[in-house]
Amino acid sequence: MFVDKAKIYVKGGDGGDGLVAFRREKYVPEGGPAGGDGGKGGDVIFQVDEGLRTLMDFRYQRHFKAKRGEKGRNKSQNGANAENMIVRIPPGTVIIDDDTQEVLADLTRHGQQVVVARGGRGGRGNIRFATPNNPAPELAENGEEGEERYIVLELKVMADVGLVGFPSVGKSTLLSVVSGAKPKIGAYHFTTITPNLGVVEVGDGRSFVMADLPGLIEGAHEGVGLGHEFLRHVERTRIIIHVVDMAGSEGRDPFEDWVKINDELKLYNETLAERPQIVAANKMDMPEAEEHLMKFREQVKEVRPDIEIMPISSLTRQGVQELIYRAADLLDQIPEAPLVDEVTEVSERKVYKLDKKEDEGFRIVRDNEVYVVESPYIERMMKRMQLNSHDAILRLARTLRRMGVDEELRKRGAEDGTIVRIGDFEFEFVEGSSYY
Template sequence: MFVDKVKVYVKGGDGGNGMVAFRREKYVPYGGPAGGDGGAGGDVIFEVDEGLRTLMDFRFQRHFKAKRGENGRSKSQHGASAEDLVVKVPPGTVVKDAETGEWIADLTTDGQRAVIAKGGRGGRGNIRFATPANPAPEIAENGDPGQERWVELELKLLADVGLVGYPSVGKSTLLSVVSAAKPKIGAYHFTTLVPNLGMVQVGERSFVMADLPGLIEGAHEGVGLGHQFLRHVERTKVIVRVIDMAGSEGRDPYEDYLKINEEIRQYRADLINRPQIVAANKMDLPEAEEHLERFREKIGDVPVYPISAATGQGVKELLFAVSRLLDQVEQEESARPVSEAPVERKVYRSTEEEPAFTIRRENEVYVVEGEWVEKLVQRTNFQYHDSVLRFARTIRKMGIEDALRARGAKEGDTIRIGEMEFELSDGADY
């Protein structure tokens, strides 16, 4: 089974917790802090494996979780960071965030890697918090949770040449003649339900040719095999439009050519400018010569090669023409300055006008929301008194207490930050 689109869940490993510990040595009655840091959680990394050709494996495993980092230890020993979880994907895989549609990675070359879910940072141990005012702090941080998300994987075949055309025009037959590929061939529509790849040898030159599922009207809107077909056209360097020049089933070859171009243009306008060749197939059938003459008059300067995939007529000439055009395209790509490719860069600037937190009322509870303050709650280990005092001082310094009172909060009111709830206290000395 060929699978070219899946949705999977990925989660980076959580960071290990920092530790509160103290030196215990003979003749050292007041040993200093000795709690180590927690290790970082593992990343989830997608890596290209050129031996894969489908996303089939993801049908059976849809959840990928990296391991968490080790907790810190006594004697100032830091916990080990977890190993990254490496997931193999086929070349041509595009990774997007399933919720936002954000483009995460485009994986095309063997060995290429991309971090899809980053592991959490390890929490700091109490050796990090010693100060002259508090030389033996009972403060340690919890590790940050790893990033988690649902992602969509789309496979866009990496073929040099794509065979495009309506169903039953002879694309599969042509591929079987020019390569060792053995696609399913039949005299009915949609014999080809999945793309087939074949390696074509022309003299000393070889290239990959893809027989793509038959195109129908409305494909750009997802009708029929729609987007599954058009997705694979995007990466081909040269498009060969295979036309039934015999006009089987009462079709008009020129109208078919126009409709194919329109479907491709509607899907992605720039694809229409991709280098193309027309393979006028089924020239061994009656009326093909007459149709070809009218077709050439209407089509203009587009190169047309009459062939018969069934008998082999004209196939060699077609392949040499495709090879020459492919060489030309690759030479133009290699000569193109790197600077011509636009690089999108995002610049993030902090603005003083935007608050670091927001406060809203939920019945009798005041809810404080903000990325930084919620992360502070996650990192704070509330079982240690010094950690609680540090948390309270930070909250006050951020201005959250004053903001709560400005919203009408009084002593004893419930305050929720993340998943933790607290009581507001007046006159506390931190």
């Protein structure tokens, strides 16, 4: 089954906790701190694998969580960093943040990587907090939580040539004739509902990939019919072969069909109007096709004299080989790289925006008799602190005084015994002292 869109959850591994430990050697009286740091959590990394052609795997696994770092050890040994989680994706995958709709990366080449969820830093052990005033601190940090987010993956097939046109004009038949692909073919609209890929052997040693894309209808750029499910795949093609039913077998005018499809392409993405295009005038074996072709050439010449029109019949194979040769020649003349703006060099700063100085602002609100201190900075700090030691409580108290939280609480009327809540933690306020 071809799957070209998926929504998944990714989470970097949490950092390992730092350790409180002390030296215990036989001849080292009053040994100092010896607790090591925790290891870094693993990153979630997407990597392009050219052997994949669909997002099918993401229908069965939607959660990707990297492992957490190891805890710090005694004897000043740090915990091991966790291994990164490598998630393989097919070339042509666009990675989008589901919350912000920001395009994080557009990966097209084998081996390209992007970090989508960074692992948390390991917590510091008590050896890191030793000072002349406190040479044996009972203080360590918890590991930082890993980044987490919902990601939308959109696959745009990587094909050299894309077949476009109204439903039932013969795109699938043409692909089956020129390649080994076996697309579903039927005498009804939207027989093709997902892209079909086939490798076309030109016959002179050259080859290219051709995609039979689902049929368009008017209004597709707004999502009508298969709409965007089709149009995003056209962006990857280097050449467009526009298949037109020259016999007008369904009572439609070939020129109007050609104009409408081109309008839809341009309205979806203006760059598609500049993409090299060959018109395959199909069904030339049917009555009145020659007459329609003459009129079609005149009409197209008035609008786009540069457009090349090649009469073919997928059924009798008339003109098919000439079309393939012409497409191969045209591919030789244009760059091999996909004609898209790639966002592949994604730095951690761009994705996460974590390297800037954190805002130490706060605000205090009342919840009945409880004073609630709201500050993302303090809450993150408290999550990392192991608040089961006197040293940790003193460090928190110093931070709150430095930020002016004590003073603001007094202005708001806090007294001895007043309950103060920060995140999930509650303390008693003691005038002129600290929190306990």
